[in-house]
Amino acid sequence: MSDARLTVLAGPTAVGKGTLAAYVREHHPEVWISVSVTTRAPRPGEVDGVHYHFVDDATFDQMVADGELLEWAVLHRTHRSGTPRRPVTEVLAQRRPxxxxxxxQGARQVRESMPEAFLVFLKPPSWEELVRRLVGRGTEDEADRARRLETAREELAAESEFDATVVNREIPAAAAELVELMGLREV
Incomplete structure (x- = not known):
């Protein structure tokens, strides 16, 4: 397995993608993790440039127009997020994972533009657990939660489009499985 392969982690809202990525960042510093740009407001504790690059709509529009994004999408019908292209290509050129x-939506765009990418679907242990996690984080109002859960049902139905699935029962075990799929060894 090439160390320079791009791995894409996707899954429904509140499944723990960000928590899993943070765990991998902490325990596997050899893995470079992209920082997305987003037009949504920061959640409590999120830091610009660490969790996301928070931008306004005009800046995002310019990035799209200039072809600066590898992928981008409208999320939960409320805001846009995307992956800056240049940092990804630079890291892969350095042969870093x-x-x-x-x-x-973004995973589908990456599959289209970089078919060699390895797509991993992060799945909750159950629908009930996904709902519990979304409600438990307390960062969305009732309307946002309803929108996100509607989107989550659609996202869960797309699992077969991915190269592998990891069930997120607990973060350390899910991280170990993801890192193994990336061809890296646990430390």
């Missing part, structure tokens, strides 16, 4: 933590 790279991980994108993105949504289903």
């Amino acid at each position: 790279a991980l994108l933590e993105i949504d289903l």
Whole structure:
């Protein structure tokens, strides 16, 4: 397995993609993890440039027009997020393992433009657990939760489009499985 392969991690809202990516970042510093741009407001504790690059609509529009994004999508019918292209190509040129933590629409775009990418679907242990996690994080109002759960049903139905599935029962075990799929060894 090439160390320079791009791995894409996607799955429904509240499945733990960000938490899993943060765990991999902490325990596997050899893995480069992309920082997405987004037009949504930061959640409590999120830091610009670490969790996301928070931009306004005009800046995002310019990035799209200039072809600066590898992928981008409208999320939950409320905001846009995308992956800056240049950092991804630079890291792959350095032969470093790279991980994108993105949504289903973005994963489909990456599959189209980089068919060699390895797509991993992160799945909750159950629908009930996904709902519990979304409600438990307390970052969305009722209307947002309803929108996100509607999207989650569609996203869960796309699991077969991915090269592998990891069930997120607990973060350390899911991270170990993801890292193994990336061809890296646990430390």
